[in-house]
Amino acid sequence: xxxxxxxxxxxxxxxxxxxxxxxxxxxxxxxxxxxxxxxxxxxxxxxxxxxxxxxxxxxxxxxxxxxxxxxxxxxxxxxxxxxxxxxxxxxxxxxxxxxxxxxxxxxxxxxxxxxxxxxxxxxxxxxxxxxxxxxxxxxxxxxxxxxxxxxxxxxxxxxxxxxxxxxxxxxxxxxxxxxxxxxxxxxxxxxxxxxxxxxxxxxxxxxxxxxxxxxxxxxxxxxxxxxxxxxxxxxxxxxxxxxxxxxxxxxxxxxxxxxxxxxxxxxxxxxxxxxxxxxxxxxxxxxxxxxxxxxxxxxxxxxxxxxxxxxxxxxxxxxxxxxxxxxxxxxxxxxxxxxxxxxxxxxxxxxxxxxxxxxxxxxxxxxxxxxxxxxxxxxxxxxxxxxxxxxxxxxxxxxxxxxx
Numbered sequence: 001x002x003x004x005x006x007x008x009x010x011x012x013x014x015x016x017x018x019x020x021x022x023x024x025x026x027x028x029x030x031x032x033x034x035x036x037x038x039x040x041x042x043x044x045x046x047x048x049x050x051x052x053x054x055x056x057x058x059x060x061x062x063x064x065x066x067x068x069x070x071x072x073x074x075x076x077x078x079x080x081x082x083x084x085x086x087x088x089x090x091x092x093x094x095x096x097x098x099x100x101x102x103x104x105x106x107x108x109x110x111x112x113x114x115x116x117x118x119x120x121x122x123x124x125x126x127x128x129x130x131x132x133x134x135x136x137x138x139x140x141x142x143x144x145x146x147x148x149x150x151x152x153x154x155x156x157x158x159x160x161x162x163x164x165x166x167x168x169x170x171x172x173x174x175x176x177x178x179x180x181x182x183x184x185x186x187x188x189x190x191x192x193x194x195x196x197x198x199x200x201x202x203x204x205x206x207x208x209x210x211x212x213x214x215x216x217x218x219x220x221x222x223x224x225x226x227x228x229x230x231x232x233x234x235x236x237x238x239x240x241x242x243x244x245x246x247x248x249x250x251x252x253x254x255x256x257x258x259x260x261x262x263x264x265x266x267x268x269x270x271x272x273x274x275x276x277x278x279x280x281x282x283x284x285x286x287x288x289x290x291x292x293x294x295x296x297x298x299x300x301x302x303x304x305x306x307x308x309x310x311x312x313x314x315x316x317x318x319x320x321x322x323x324x325x326x327x328x329x330x331x332x333x334x335x336x337x338x339x340x341x342x343x344x345x346x347x348x349x350x351x352x353x354x355x356x357x358x359x360x361x362x363x364x365x366x367x368x369x370x371x372x373x374x375x376x377x378x379x380x381x382x383x384x385x386x387x388x389x390x391x392x393x394x395x396x397x398x399x400x401x402x403x404x
Contacts, residue, residue: 007072044061093143097141137156219266249294278319283322322355
């Protein structure tokens with residue numbers, strides 16, 4: 001093995017020309033120095049110099065090793081100086097990762113000021129914008145990360161820099177300019193145009209539009225679906241927007257669209273096979289207390305258009321929730337969808353086994369054995385009505401053909 005001391009010995013021999021002078025420079029006896037040179041030659045298997053010449057003349061192998069020795073010794077001296085400065089806190093490397101490009105507005109001037117105070121510290125920005133910059137600390141790929149939200153990690157120390165306010169830029173004539181501050185409800189009728197990045201990296205979504213737990217609930221649904229498929233079951237994914245309230249048809253449309261969009265993002269993240277699931281959503285309806293109720297056709301149009309914007313064609317079937325609707329009205333709305341979108345809907349549309357089918361039978365039965373046969377007939381009648389509704393042939397006459 002060639003050691004640093006061997007390289008120093010070779011350099012001293014080349015510069016002084018004999019063992020005696022080289023030994024004095026290195027504070028070694030002549031036999032000790034001769035032993036070091038011999039150990040290098042034994043390791044390499046070639047002579048490094050001509051021993052009978054005066055001054056010492058290096059062999060071709062010795063000349064080659066001497067050139068390398070000069071480079072290594074120079075680098076080692078520089079390294080020792082750098083390490084000494086690092087130990088004193090005067091030099092080193094600072095690798096910085098940022099969450100988004102907006103940090104550069106204030107970070108670059110701050111880095112310029114840092115260089116003035118610490119000129120020997122090499123600063124480096126980790127390339128790209130990181131979705132999880134804190135993770136780079138754990139992986140030892142960064143020394144400092146700048147984030148807008150600090151996840152709880154015991155092995156990371158956080159230092160707050162400053163607070164900032166999320167601002168909305170509005171046209172002078174926009175009606176929202178009359179408000180002192182905006183809430184999530186104010187954005188219900190607005191179109192949000194963002195960068196093509198995950199929602200959890202967009203401040204207005206994360207801090208204003210998303211705190212109601214939509215993404216967390218969508219993730220739970222998607223994880224449930226993935227677990228079902230892992231054991232060979234077909235999951236029924238049920239994201240429901242409730243009918244209670246005074247919300248309008250338009251408001252229900254916007255919320256349902258956002259819910260379904262988020263659910264399918266999470267289903268994709270969990271690698272759920274869309275062909276092996278059933279979606280069980282709400283229809284797009286005004287709230288039960290909304291003063292403006294709408295027609296059957298308007299519900300059909302709003303519901304299917306919302307689904308066309310959010311539900312992939314790979315999903316084989318959509319089985320609607322029907323709770324809160326009368327049996328006849330639920331069937332009429334399903335029929336309108338079948339008629340108006342028969343050639344456009346890529347999925348089968350139906351009801352889940354719910355109130356649109358079973359509620360009349362339950363009301364007739366009421367736990368009384370004497371009512372069992374009548375309840376069975378009511379259940380069969382509603383099943384036939386909804387078969388007709390699925391085919392787009394449901395009419396008032398269909399209702400008159402059996403017990404309700």
